[in-house]
Amino acid sequence: AGTAAGSPLLLRHYAVESLPHQKSHPPPTALKSVGSFAAGAVAPHPGLRPAVESKEVAESKEAAGNKLVESYMQHAAYDTEYLESLKPTHLTPEKMHQRIGLGVVRIARWSFDRATGYGPKMTEAKWLQRMIFLETVAGVPGMVGGMLRHLKSLRSMQRDNGWIHTLLEEAENERMHLLTFFQIRQPGPLFRAAVIAAQGLFFNAFFIGYLLSPKTCHAFVGFLEEEAVKTYTHALADIDAGLLWKDKAAPPIAIQYWGLNKDATMRDVILAVRADEACHAHVNHTLSKLKPSEVNPFVTGASQLP
Amino acid sequence: AGTAAGSPLLLRHYAVESLPHQKSHPPPTALKSVGSFAAGAVAPHPGLRPAVESKEVAESKEAAGNKLVESYMQHAAYDTEYLESLKPTHLTPEKMHQRIGLGVVRIARWSFDRATGYGPKMTEAKWLQRMIFLETVAGVPGMVGGMLRHLKSLRSMQRDNGWIHTLLEEAENERMHLLTFFQIRQPGPLFRAAVIAAQGLFFNAFFIGYLLSPKTCHAFVGFLEEEAVKTYTHALADIDAGLLWKDKAAPPIAIQYWGLNKDATMRDVILAVRADEACHAHVNHTLSKLKPSEVNPFVTGASQLP
Ligand SMILES: [Fe+2]
Ligand SMILES: [Fe+2]
Ligand SMILES: [Fe+2]
Ligand SMILES: [Fe+2]
Numbered sequence: 110a111g112t113a114a115g116s117p118l119l120l121r122h123y124a125v126e127s128l129p130h131q132k133s134h135p136p137p138t139a140l141k142s143v144g145s146f147a148a149g150a151v152a153p154h155p156g157l158r159p160a161v162e163s164k165e166v167a168e169s170k171e172a173a174g175n176k177l178v179e180s181y182m183q184h185a186a187y188d189t190e191y192l193e194s195l196k197p198t199h200l201t202p203e204k205m206h207q208r209i210g211l212g213v214v215r216i217a218r219w220s221f222d223r224a225t226g227y228g229p230k231m232t233e234a235k236w237l238q239r240m241i242f243l244e245t246v247a248g249v250p251g252m253v254g255g256m257l258r259h260l261k262s263l264r265s266m267q268r269d270n271g272w273i274h275t276l277l278e279e280a281e282n283e284r285m286h287l288l289t290f291f292q293i294r295q296p297g298p299l300f301r302a303a304v305i306a307a308q309g310l311f312f313n314a315f316f317i318g319y320l321l322s323p324k325t326c327h328a329f330v331g332f333l334e335e336e337a338v339k340t341y342t343h344a345l346a347d348i349d350a351g352l353l354w355k356d357k358a359a360p361p362i363a364i365q366y367w368g369l370n371k372d373a374t375m376r377d378v379i380l381a382v383r384a385d386e387a388c389h390a391h392v393n394h395t396l397s398k399l400k401p402s403e404v405n406p407f408v409t410g411a412s413q414l415p
Numbered sequence: 416a417g418t419a420a421g422s423p424l425l426l427r428h429y430a431v432e433s434l435p436h437q438k439s440h441p442p443p444t445a446l447k448s449v450g451s452f453a454a455g456a457v458a459p460h461p462g463l464r465p466a467v468e469s470k471e472v473a474e475s476k477e478a479a480g481n482k483l484v485e486s487y488m489q490h491a492a493y494d495t496e497y498l499e500s501l502k503p504t505h506l507t508p509e510k511m512h513q514r515i516g517l518g519v520v521r522i523a524r525w526s527f528d529r530a531t532g533y534g535p536k537m538t539e540a541k542w543l544q545r546m547i548f549l550e551t552v553a554g555v556p557g558m559v560g561g562m563l564r565h566l567k568s569l570r571s572m573q574r575d576n577g578w579i580h581t582l583l584e585e586a587e588n589e590r591m592h593l594l595t596f597f598q599i600r601q602p603g604p605l606f607r608a609a610v611i612a613a614q615g616l617f618f619n620a621f622f623i624g625y626l627l628s629p630k631t632c633h634a635f636v637g638f639l640e641e642e643a644v645k646t647y648t649h650a651l652a653d654i655d656a657g658l659l660w661k662d663k664a665a666p667p668i669a670i671q672y673w674g675l676n677k678d679a680t681m682r683d684v685i686l687a688v689r690a691d692e693a694c695h696a697h698v699n700h701t702l703s704k705l706k707p708s709e710v711n712p713f714v715t716g717a718s719q720l721p
Contacts, residue, residue, distance in 0.1 A: 248569045263554045266597045291572045308570045
């Protein structure tokens with residue numbers, strides 16, 4: 110073994126006029142899992158494929174000129190019956206770290222609702238402002254947790270046991286929520302300043318919190334997502350009462366990401382977003398009960414608490 | 416639409432004695448893309464599947480009791496001919512940011528080689544120390560870049576255009592290199608202290624550098640990975656000369672991650688690691704030529720410079 114690299118035959122066979130830094134670089138033939146690709150190239154980065162691949166998605170991609178690629182973490186296409194049947198849930202806190210997490214969420218929600226005037230009567234503009242603002246914050250915890258566990262795995266040279274990807278996926282999912290709502294409303298400069306300030310504060314707070322107590326942070330996110338499910342359930346009620354987005358079409362990015370039908374509406378989008386939030390609540394409550402060194406039960410596709 | 420949630424029939428049909436926070440939570444039926452799963456559960460987190468799925472991988476997983484799951488970003492199984500034919504490459508720097516990146520790499524390599532006594536005569540222990548130490552550092556840039564682009568996308572509410580996943584995937588890939596080498600040698604306390612210090616320094620330096628100039632940082636990583644390809648080519652030569660790891664078996668985690676044969680050796684592992692580093696060099700040189708707002712050309716599986 111190990112002589113093929115020196116074979117002049119092989120080198121000649123693949124000789125190409127390629128880019129400067131590739132000139133001494135015999136190209137690959139094929140990646141087993143990807144198929145053949147152009148000569149003169151190094152192996153393309155694998156794993157980059159759109160989140161959901163279905164007939165509907167293929168159609169919506171084509172309709173959008175195949176230019177909507179943004180998310181590469183696989184996302185399930187939900188069953189309609191499941192989406193409609195979902196309801197707000199509440200975990201009764203038992204341990205101290207859960208009580209702290211719930212307490213922080215209650216204070217945060219109470220202050221935020223007062224400051225922004227959340228209530229039974231919400232205009233479309235108010236709904237979108239709320240959703241956009243909260244989703245710019247919601248994408249932070251998963252990224253912070255994933256990054257800190259990655260760095261810990263590197264410096265301790267220990268296995269992560271499957272947490273990182275679940276956390277990064279949550280972060281990506283929240284970012285897709287944000288980009289979806291942004292398609293419908295683009296906020297002004299004052300709002301943008303508030304978003305930047307909130308990220309600066311929350312990123313640092315969550316970073317320090319996660320270093321001190323990952324369990325408390327996951328409990329916090331679990332209870333926060335319970336609130337998100339409540340809020341999106343309220344939005345759905347408003348949609349069904351005809352107060353919000355009467356038959357408004359879903360943006361193409363949402364159709365592609367969740368694998369919705371081509372004629373999907375914002376109601377379908379909110380259903381999918383709510384299901385995502387319910388998933389995050391469940392996942393984070395589960396993780397908050399584990400030691401950081403335990404195996405992430407979701408890595409094997411398990412959907413029950415361990 | 417929207418009445419299924421209120422149907423007592425549906426609720427009864429799925430009634431389960433479930434966990435406290437699930438008591439008002441009608442379970443899903445099925446995820447279109449995942450298949451049916453246990454009643455009483457929220458949708459399992461999708462997208463968690465082992466990196467490479469092949470017959471060999473299934474065998475090696477079974478041999479390891481299916482407990483080796485660690486990486487969930489898809490990784491290609493390389494073609495043997497490609498692996499053997501790969502050679503060190505060098506991109507001639509043209510722009511100022513590339514010259515700076517190359518300069519930093521040269522200083523870093525020169526100092527590190529002197530400090531650790533790298534040279535033509537390397538013992539097995541020296542090889543492993545070098546590989547483990549460098550891989551604990553190599554996993555940092557992708558995570559920092561991915562995180563900063565994620566946060567930027569959130570606070571600017573703009574599309575990322577597909578960079579995040581490529582960067583996170585690089586970070587995960589380097590972490591898998593580390594965990595692989597760690598199977599063969601577990602370093603002592605002094606070494607561990609050096610790793611922690613190096614991460615503290617390098618994480619902060621790269622974080623600030625990436626905020627100042629992502630292009631320079633990607634050029635730096637590109638040239639760093641060129642050095643990694645050189646070093647692993649040197650290691651391969653030592654293996655082929657019988658100086659290193661004579662027919663030493665590959666650790667199970669490596670067999671699973673790269674989809675190697677059950678009887679793969681460390682030579683096969685180093686071939687795969689070298690191909691990964693060549694991929695990172697190519698990807699980072701490419702990204703260093705783009706504006707951060709441009710589309711990542713690797714998102715569509717492209718393997719050529721744009
Ligand atoms: Fe969200
Ligand atoms: Fe959320
Ligand atoms: Fe590496
Ligand atoms: Fe590398």
